[in-house]
Amino acid sequence: MTGAPTVVFLAADGTGGPRSASVAATVTAVLVLGWRLRARRHVPHAVLGALLATACAAVALWTGQARGFFLLPMAFPAAATAACLLSLAADRPLAGLVANRVVGGPPEWRSHRVLHRFYAVSTVGIALVSSASLAAQVALYRWSDVAWLGLLHVFMGPLWAAVTALSLLLARRTVTGERDAAGAGGLTR
Incomplete structure (x- = not known):
């Protein structure tokens, strides 16, 4: 819909x-x-x-111009890429800030080497998908290829839903694996 x-x-x-x-x-x-x-x-x-x-x-x-319909949606992957890169530069990976809470990870996840690395890699992956989407949209916009812009626009919703679901699944698995490895003493640091 x-x-x-x-x-x-x-x-x-x-x-x-x-x-x-x-x-x-x-x-x-x-x-x-x-x-x-x-x-x-x-x-x-x-x-x-x-x-x-x-x-x-x-x-x-x-x-x-019909291609103008797709100008505003181009701002989303641009903003996502910028947010991911800024969060990495601040040593607060965006994936950790969002996903850790959703999957029930520890509040001090940044001090856990495995979780911090996982969230940093996830944030880099999200930034790559976002920048690839932006590059494709900009190229199609410059070529005035409205049909392909529309197709890309329609399929980005399900793609982002899949990326989000996979990220949350892997985050939950990583948090659970760290808890299991640490036993009752908490997550390893």
Whole structure:
């Protein structure tokens, strides 16, 4: 459902240009929001999705180009890459700041060599995926390849869900492995 406004935008752009595509994407975003509100499913995500799709449509209208629809979403991998790199430079890997709490890791994870290294490597991996996504989007934007931009945009949601799930699974496994290795005395340092 989250990719519906993008798919509708692409289809409408092919037949009526960026103006009709922007209107169609906005209407689709509002319909998806209404459906999710009625079903009480993922309401915060639905609101954010509708706002983002509407903002993307507004940018496409403002630029007068269909590729403008994808300008705002390019900010997300740019911000993720920057956040990961800054967190590594501060010796506070972003993956640890987020995932450790979710998986029930120790509050002092930074002082545990294995956990700190795992979270640093995870943060580097997230930064690489983010920067690769950004590079692909920038290249497709410069080539004005709206169809491939749309396809990439639609598939990035499931890709990020998979990266997040894998990161959390591996983090939980690492925390559990450290607890098991240390026995009742706590995690090794």
